[in-house]
Amino acid sequence: MTYKLYKKEYDYSYSLGVFPTIELLQNHPKTTEKVLLHPNGNENQGVRKIVEFCNQHGILVETNEKLVSKLSRKDNCYAIGIFSKQSMSLSNAENHIALVNPSDMGNLGTIIRTVVGFGITNIAIIRPAVDAYNPRVIRGSMGAFFKTNIQFFDNFQEYLDRYNNDIYTLRLNGLRPLNKLKLNVNRPYTIVFGNEGSGLGDDFDDIGTGIVIPHNEQIDSLNLAVAVGITVHHFTNCTI
Amino acid sequence: MTYKLYKKEYDYSYSLGVFPTIELLQNHPKTTEKVLLHPNGNENQGVRKIVEFCNQHGILVETNEKLVSKLSRKDNCYAIGIFSKQSMSLSNAENHIALVNPSDMGNLGTIIRTVVGFGITNIAIIRPAVDAYNPRVIRGSMGAFFKTNIQFFDNFQEYLDRYNNDIYTLRLNGLRPLNKLKLNVNRPYTIVFGNEGSGLGDDFDDIGTGIVIPHNEQIDSLNLAVAVGITVHHFTNCTI
Missing domain, CATH: 3.40.1280.10 (SPOUT methyltransferase, trefoil knot domain)
Incomplete structure (x- = not known):
């Protein structure tokens, strides 16, 4: 599958950056399709945490400098999580x-x-x-x-x-x-x-x-x- | 004087848009050097208020489509106030x-x-x-x-x-x-x-x-x- 710049009509979206991607993995490991890494982030502590988590949970990790730069439109984005959109319901009895x-x-x-x-x-x-x-x-x-x-x-x-x-x-x-x-x-x-x-x-x-x-x-x-x-x-x- | 895109080192700055320009005029008429108007805004109520105010206070008004578009970087900006920066002091005895x-x-x-x-x-x-x-x-x-x-x-x-x-x-x-x-x-x-x-x-x-x-x-x-x-x-x- 080829991933392109995000559009509203896609049934998936992206977490751009190390911190949002860790939050994605910890909260929605089952809907995470893949994690993309930028080679410059190899020494980054958060990136190591991401790789470890993905290995434990069987989530695909791909190092792809060009795709990360393209999807994030930034030079210093080290990680992108790709996740499928799920329809959600609100909890009754909560605010x-x-x-x-x-x-x-x-x-x-x-x-x-x-x-x-x-x-x-x-x-x-x-x-x-x-x-x-x-x-x-x-x-x-x-x-x-x-x-x-x-x-x-x-x-x-x-x-x-x-x-x-x-x-x-x-x-x-x-x-x-x-x-x-x-x-x-x-x-x-x-x-x-x-x-x-x-x-x-x-x-x-x-x-x-x-x-x-x-x-x-x-x-x-x-x-x-x-x-x-x-x-x-x-x-x-x-x-x- | 030719006005250029704002830079920090200038001793003047701009209010971009009708609403901020009215606030500039009402609060600092004496430091307002000039108001630039876009011809498309001639029917705009706020623009009329600006023109009336400037006439009363002897503030220069210039209609200049090209300069307004250049300084605002927008197509729908109808007014720009040009004002000189003044050094200010805080009021004692206030929060x-x-x-x-x-x-x-x-x-x-x-x-x-x-x-x-x-x-x-x-x-x-x-x-x-x-x-x-x-x-x-x-x-x-x-x-x-x-x-x-x-x-x-x-x-x-x-x-x-x-x-x-x-x-x-x-x-x-x-x-x-x-x-x-x-x-x-x-x-x-x-x-x-x-x-x-x-x-x-x-x-x-x-x-x-x-x-x-x-x-x-x-x-x-x-x-x-x-x-x-x-x-x-x-x-x-x-x-x-």
Whole structure:
């Protein structure tokens, strides 16, 4: 099989770099098809760890300078993991975040890294959305992508029909300031975030509890990844 | 004068786009040398606001399609403000943030936007650091750059010699979890953040109060802009 620069329609994707590839192997050894190495990384400790792991688990390793440079578009990428995309479901009875129409790959990676760090590993993505399997998202997540369940929905009603968590929506017109919010911690919750530019539309006005992060009028809004970090930190910081 | 693609050594810089240019004009009309417009933006409401403002304040406006496209490297940039760099000092008796060796322009812009939204407009930058005047930083800040005082220092001691705020340092080995932190709100404070990759070095161990944002071991660290957002939100959310 010949591997080409990633495209959304492929049924596989890549972890670019040593650290994300270790995360891929440790979390999804069975869906890892192969690992590609760059010869310059032979002395790298992480690369040695990768080779050892692959030998133990019977995963193919190929040293291929040209292909690694081509797929990573970088000179200093030492390892690439090739893995098949699997459809995933979210865990019932756990907390979720739902991202409605996320459109920025870097932001999505940062969001994944952030929520995993605060213990939320179930992520609903409402389409249209940026391709979460794009290697740039995975790299931006620093490999935290491989510790999550990500499930895609065509609209938010589809998500509501399937899961029964308490819903909190972050909105500029939310009535409940985040810092005054009291949670019912006995029930799993889902925090819903809108698109980077447009936020959540009016159709979310009657869904769940609308919350807001109070900030002054010197700025229009917070960056989405920053808003997710502040919100999820507030929701989880009593329970870590 | 012929204007060229921005370089760090120039004594002027650019606001790229309608929104950042309006922020430039409203906050620093006296240091604005000129505004360049793209003819395609003639019907744009923001552009009209710019032209009106410039006429009132005697600021030169030039329509120059070629130069706007060249300086912005984009096809859809309608306005560019050209402003001279001014050395700034931080306000005594106000809260500050200090960024030690920030290295990512996008992150720096997001950080500026975030802290301005929470009411902190005095930013110390400890060199070596990314060029805060780079148009990418200004754009990343959504123009909030123009609402700040930014002062540069060659090392942190130089900052300490000059300002007398209470110091809080965000560190992975900080002893005080952010969510348990009680502040003395009668004294101005400075929150210190390290570099994106390496954080604050050992030389900060004995400076001020070390704080930490508790997260699990599934990630190495939080993204810097997210960490700044969570921390500054916590410090300021009682006072907005």
